[in-house]
Amino acid sequence: MRKTASPKTYRVESFGCQMNVYDGERMAEMFDHQGITPAAEGEDADLVVLNTCHIREKASEKVYSRIGRLTKGRQNPPLIAVAGCVAQAEGDEIMARSDAVSMVVGPQAYHRLPAMLERAVDGHRTTDTDMPADAKFAALPSRRKSGPSAFLTIQEGCDKFCTYCVVPYTRGAEISRPYSALVDEAKKLVEIGAKEITLLGQNVSAWTGEDAKGRAIGMAGLIRALAEIQELVRIRYMTSHPADMDDALIEAHGDIAKLMPFLHLPVQAGNDRVLKAMNRSHTAESYLKLLERFRTARPDLALSGDFIVGFPGETDAEFEDTLKIVDAVGYAQAYSFKYSPRPGTPAAAMEDQVAPEVMDERLQRLQARLGRDQLAFNAASVGKICEVLVERQGKYPGQLLGKSPWLQSVHFTGPKAGGAAIGDLATVELVEPMGSSLGGRLV
Ligand code: SAH
Ligand code: SF4
Ligand code: F3S
Numbered sequence: 001m002r003k004t005a006s007p008k009t010y011r012v013e014s015f016g017c018q019m020n021v022y023d024g025e026r027m028a029e030m031f032d033h034q035g036i037t038p039a040a041e042g043e044d045a046d047l048v049v050l051n052t053c054h055i056r057e058k059a060s061e062k063v064y065s066r067i068g069r070l071t072k073g074r075q076n077p078p079l080i081a082v083a084g085c086v087a088q089a090e091g092d093e094i095m096a097r098s099d100a101v102s103m104v105v106g107p108q109a110y111h112r113l114p115a116m117l118e119r120a121v122d123g124h125r126t127t128d129t130d131m132p133a134d135a136k137f138a139a140l141p142s143r144r145k146s147g148p149s150a151f152l153t154i155q156e157g158c159d160k161f162c163t164y165c166v167v168p169y170t171r172g173a174e175i176s177r178p179y180s181a182l183v184d185e186a187k188k189l190v191e192i193g194a195k196e197i198t199l200l201g202q203n204v205s206a207w208t209g210e211d212a213k214g215r216a217i218g219m220a221g222l223i224r225a226l227a228e229i230q231e232l233v234r235i236r237y238m239t240s241h242p243a244d245m246d247d248a249l250i251e252a253h254g255d256i257a258k259l260m261p262f263l264h265l266p267v268q269a270g271n272d273r274v275l276k277a278m279n280r281s282h283t284a285e286s287y288l289k290l291l292e293r294f295r296t297a298r299p300d301l302a303l304s305g306d307f308i309v310g311f312p313g314e315t316d317a318e319f320e321d322t323l324k325i326v327d328a329v330g331y332a333q334a335y336s337f338k339y340s341p342r343p344g345t346p347a348a349a350m351e352d353q354v355a356p357e358v359m360d361e362r363l364q365r366l367q368a369r370l371g372r373d374q375l376a377f378n379a380a381s382v383g384k385i386c387e388v389l390v391e392r393q394g395k396y397p398g399q400l401l402g403k404s405p406w407l408q409s410v411h412f413t414g415p416k417a418g419g420a421a422i423g424d425l426a427t428v429e430l431v432e433p434m435g436s437s438l439g440g441r442l443v
Contacts, residue, residue: 003123007046009039016053022151024051033141048078052086056340071100085170111139131172143188148423150194155201163346179209196234205244220248227258238264242282254297262407266306270325271318302332302406310339310359312350332377334370378433387425412440
């Protein structure tokens with residue numbers, strides 16, 4: 001590698017889950033802190049971070065093709081850092097295969113990017129995929145940027161080892177960030193403009209800590225503490241595993257007004273044999289019972305989930321059970337995926353991998369049901385008057401976009417959108433279902 005000039009502009013490209021988005025924001029803040037500025041839209045950056053995801057199909061191919069596009073035909077190609085879960089899983093291969101990459105950094109080591117960058121400018125390549133638990137948060141500069149809706153990572157890693165999943169390998173063991181650091185970060189986010197905070201974790205409700213008085217608390221206790229921050233008006237969290245949902249959290253949904261009526265609780269499949277082979281600790285029945293308890297505490301709770309079709313050995317009849325659980329729950333929204341064998345996971349070595357055409361057909365059928373239910377949920381919301389947190393301008397002049405309490409996208413227009421502005425909680429009547437979103441009218 002040659003020496004290069006210090007970069008003046010940067011761009012962070014994040015793929016994957018919200019936790020990667022959060023990490024990407026924190027990396028951007030680090031560069032801002034060093035006096036590097038974000039590249040304008042459409043402009044080449046001197047430094048590009050590819051913040052990658054390894055959860056499904058073709059993760060690394062996407063990285064190589066992006067690197068190709070960033071460097072092809074450019075006299076002064078950018079400095080490239082590969083970060084995120086592909087970096088953690090395949091860092092050495094990336095370094096060996098692509099000269100254009102000068103930094104490879106895992107999700108637990110990105111606070112060391114500034115030092116790696118200095119070395120890169122001097123012509124040295126560095127890989128850092130260490131997993132020092134929690135060290136990065138203390139080393140990062142304090143928060144500087146926030147829109148009305150902010151992410152806050154409270155928990156990282158996963159000890160659940162579902163047999164299909166790479167996360168326990170790419171993100172490491174479950175750790176909880178300390179209570180005081182979280183309260184401080186939340187207050188800071190509110191100070192710089194956040195009205196809503198979504199608590200994040202690969203298993204967010206596995207969070208545990210000690211409050212200011214040294215009492216052991218879980219995520220419900222943390223939510224209660226954050227609800228005390230006056231200018232914070234909405235709290236959400238994701239993603240949860242059914243195994244970590246406790247009574248205190250169910251109760252919190254019943255009595256904390258700032259905790260939004262939305263729960264993302266992936267079930268993955270509806271058949272108990274498949275669930276067992278996935279190493280999920282719930283059955284279809286225990287999952288449904290759990291949801292019932294949440295709905296009793298908060299009757300208008302909107303539910304969301306994740307599904308995998310075509311897990312090794314899944315038969316047609318077993319897949320039908322997934323459709324049954326969908327019918328039984330009535331999800332407001334959901335994500336569904338074809339099973340993808342991930343290198344190094346137990347399921348990848350299982351026999352009876354399901355044929356791609358079978359997976360395609362199952363996915364289509366599942367998505368048709370989920371789509372139907374989302375439409376029905378949105379149609380049933382018509383006529384409701386609710387608060388919409390305005391997040392940005394819409395496509396048309398005067399149009400504003402935001403989220404309902406149930407996490408539906410709502411767009412509305414008014415005379416100058418009625419004077420409503422980004423960051424406001426606008427009172428809106430939901431008037432028209434439009435596919436995955438809703439049209440509204442200012443009240
Ligand atoms: N921690 C969360 C979600 C993690 S990954 C949970 O336990 O629910 C997000 C989603 O990606 C998963 O819920 C699962 O539906 C999907 N997923 C993970 N690994 C996958 C794989 N190998 N193939 C297909 N989908 C997968
Ligand atoms: Fe992956 Fe399962 Fe952990 Fe979720 S709980 S991150 S699906 S191993
Ligand atoms: Fe992807 Fe890593 Fe998140 S694999 S889903 S970026 S934890």
